[in-house]
Amino acid sequence: MELLSSSFEERAEKRQKEIEVCLAGEQLRQRLHNAKQIRNLVVNRFTYPCSLVAKDVVTWLIKFKEAPDRETAINIMQKFMEHNIIHHVCDQHSTFKDAKLLYRFRNDDGTLLPTTETRIMNRSQQIYEMMTSKEDSILKVREEGSKRYRRTFLGSQMLDWLTKHFVVPGRLDGETLCRGMLEQGIIQPVNGHYHFSDSDRVYQFRINFRRRRKLIEVLDESNPWLEPMQESPDSPFCLRKLGAELPQCGFVCASDPNPEPPPLPKRPSTMGSEFCYSLYSPPKPVASLPSVLKKPVTLEELLAPGAPYIRKTLSIDADALGWGFIARGTGPCHIQAVDARSPAAAAGVKIRQFILSVNEINCLELEYCVIHKLIVSGPQKLILEVLEPID
Known part of the structure; x- marks a missing residue:
């Protein structure tokens, strides 16, 4: 049983790392859109929508202190390529090069294929957003033994919440969803027993979807996301939270001292x-x-x-x-x-x-x-x- 739990935990931790890279990539994509680094580019009279110039993005990463040098910036972008988050616009290069080559986020051009893992991640993120946006959130700080755990909930409490808000049709469907979240490393039991049950057992969201990621974290082969330093679920730099409050083209990077959001674009319509x-x-x-x-x-x-x-x-x-x-x-x-x-x-x-x-x-x-x-x-x-x- 202990060997089984250990193997389960290793798989969940590996999947958690993959999700953190995906979240870091999505936050970078939004910031690059806001900074106009992603735009429609014309090369040889052919338009490449929502594309970025590799050399310019490397410079941007250094300017905003996401990477100390060009080599590190290239390694960060290469990590996103290895996780199938970005790709060369013509798929002629399998590596990210510090050159005037065009790349694109798969989330921008519709080439990101949906999988069971991405569906569970997206549903988990939506559930987390719903929970943290309510004043009577079931996510609490709890003490177990000598440790304090953030973003915790009871198994039965989670199923009550999922059925009450019609996220799932019944408790059995909720258990299936929560088991999937546990297998993906999104939630975890605080006592180390790796299974989900409709009980008073305490579980925790091990992923804080609202936390702003430092891009250099994606190069860390250990797991820097288990208990991030000075983590706040309501960080003012939370991209998901700000997404509903700021123009996408006007997101302000923390290191920008003089933010000036550009005017909102208009769709060619009377509305x-x-x-x-x-x-x-x-x-x-x-x-x-x-x-x-x-x-x-x-x-x-x-x-x-x-x-x-x-x-x-x-x-x-x-x-x-x-x-x-x-x-x-x-x-x-x-x-x-x-x-x-x-x-x-x-x-x-x-x-x-x-x-x-x-x-x-x-x-x-x-x-x-x-x-x-x-x-x-x-x-x-x-x-x-x-x-x-x-x-």
């Missing part, structure tokens, strides 16, 4: 930048837009047998300005407006549709501002499940 589910602006107050619903609809009416609604699953890939739609409501939420030229419109999003789930997270009882946080903290590819009224 301009009004759409809250963009990469740039937070949701506006409900009162700013009169409801498009013909009459209020309750959750019971929406889910009643024979209700006049069709269930649809829509896949929306964000463009440079976001997804291009607005949702409103306090649960259930509905689609309030759709930009006719946006990815949302192309995917089939329509006004008066009701939102069932966002990236497999049940949203029927969530307010629109919580749904907004789920969307902007998730991947560029949005999976939206809706109920469309039958006219």
Whole structure:
């Protein structure tokens, strides 16, 4: 049994390292977008969307003290290539070179293939964001023996929370999800017994999704993420937290003494930048837009047998300005407006549709501002499940 637990722990720690590299890569991607290091580049009359120049990024990493020298900066970017986070735009180079070559993040060009591991990571991140955004969060600091553990919860408490917020349909589904999170090194039991159970056993999020990563950490072959020094779950440099409050193109690096966010871009539409589910602006107050619903609809009416609604699953890939739609409501939420030229419109999003789930997270009882946080903290590819009224 001890050998089995040791092997399980080793696999979980290895997977945790991989997730930390992915999170560091995603934070770097957002910062490079904000710094305009990622942009549409033209070479020999051919446009390469959302690309970066390797030599310029190496210089940028040194300028903002993410690497002490060019060799270290190259090694950091090479680590992201080895983890399939970035690649050469034509896949002609398998290594990252300090030259005027173009590379791209796979999360920008849609070549990041979804796997069971990435789905569990994305769901875990969304759950963590939901939990930490609530004042009555179940994540607590607890003492076990002589040690203090942050971000802890009870097994039964987690399943209560998952079912209460419709993240999973039942407790057995919740146990399956939590076992997957444990196997991926996202959560861990504080007592070292490596299995998840519906009990009063104490578990901990071993990954703080809100922590800002130092890029040089990805080169550390040990595990620098187990208990980071001076870690704060509400760090002012938390990219996921700031993502819903600042323009993506205006993220301020900690070492920038004079931040000057550029003006917000506008989609070529009469509705301009009004759409809250963009990469740039937070949701506006409900009162700013009169409801498009013909009459209020309750959750019971929406889910009643024979209700006049069709269930649809829509896949929306964000463009440079976001997804291009607005949702409103306090649960259930509905689609309030759709930009006719946006990815949302192309995917089939329509006004008066009701939102069932966002990236497999049940949203029927969530307010629109919580749904907004789920969307902007998730991947560029949005999976939206809706109920469309039958006219």
